[in-house]
């Protein structure tokens with residue numbers, strides 16, 4: 001049975017994509033088969049892993065390869081999910097994204113069952129994998145709802161900075177609603193403190209507040225701020241390919257063990 005995780009927070013820039021890419025890569029490093037799904041129109045996860053998001057820009061020598069089909073085709077119902085999967089590296093597959101997703105909320109507005117398209121697609125293939133991770137956009141629109149309806153667990157990255165918990169109540173309410181309507185077994189699998197700089201007093205205070213608010217839901221593993229994690233996407237590599245001895249690699253390897261043992 002695959003472990004199906006959505007990495008969700010409508011707040012931007014908190015570490016969702018970095019977590020999806022590197023937690024996924026860490027689980028793959030442990031010999032498990034992993035599928036990553038990029039459901040954000042920004043296509044950051046796809047580019048992070050060396051595959052372009054599909055858009056209308058010209059291909060150029062500096063650009064990673066552009067996929068022919070993407071998650072957009074799956075949501076529109078013109079492609080099966082198995083036909084858009086890219087075998088990226090050992091144990092690591094990716095469903096890439098497309099800039100076209102930015103109009104998906106509107107385009108799918110009239111489709112009955114539009115919140116369940118990803119779940120229905122994923123049900124057909126998820127058992128080919130040990131873990132499936134979905135990188136969500138910084139919004140609680142139709143794309144995040146599709147992810148929440150399709151997963152078993154939500155991982156919520158938060159940053160130990162001012163306003164870390166801003167919007168978290170709304171996110172938890174949305175998770176409750178999705179649980180009530182589409183996905184009764186949905187759980188919050190954990191809150192992950194990301195981009196943490198323990199030298200900053202504010203970061204220490206905020207992470208204490210996060211632990212006080214969420215209690216046991218907060219992962220023991222904290223992802224420290226690490227320049228290699230910020231650099232790796234530019235070379236299309238996971239942290240384990242780019243800098244396997246970095247603190248970022250250490251933190252995501254520890255997180256993978258924690259997630260698999262939960």
Ligand SMILES: Nc1ncnc2c1ncn2[C@@H]1O[C@H](COP(=O)(O)OP(=O)(O)OP(=O)(O)O)[C@@H](O)[C@H]1O
Nearest residue numbers: 012013014015016017018138195224225226229230
């Ligand atoms: N632990 C870290 N140390 C240093 N830089 C990091 C770390 N985690 C993420 N970053 C950098 O911070 C930025 C935001 O991270 P990321 O793209 O993962 O956030 P996000 O939540 O996916 O953003 P968005 O909401 O736009 O999708 C990126 O430039 C990323 O490389």
Ligand SMILES: [Mg+2]
Nearest residue numbers: 016017040044
């Ligand atoms: Mg992102």
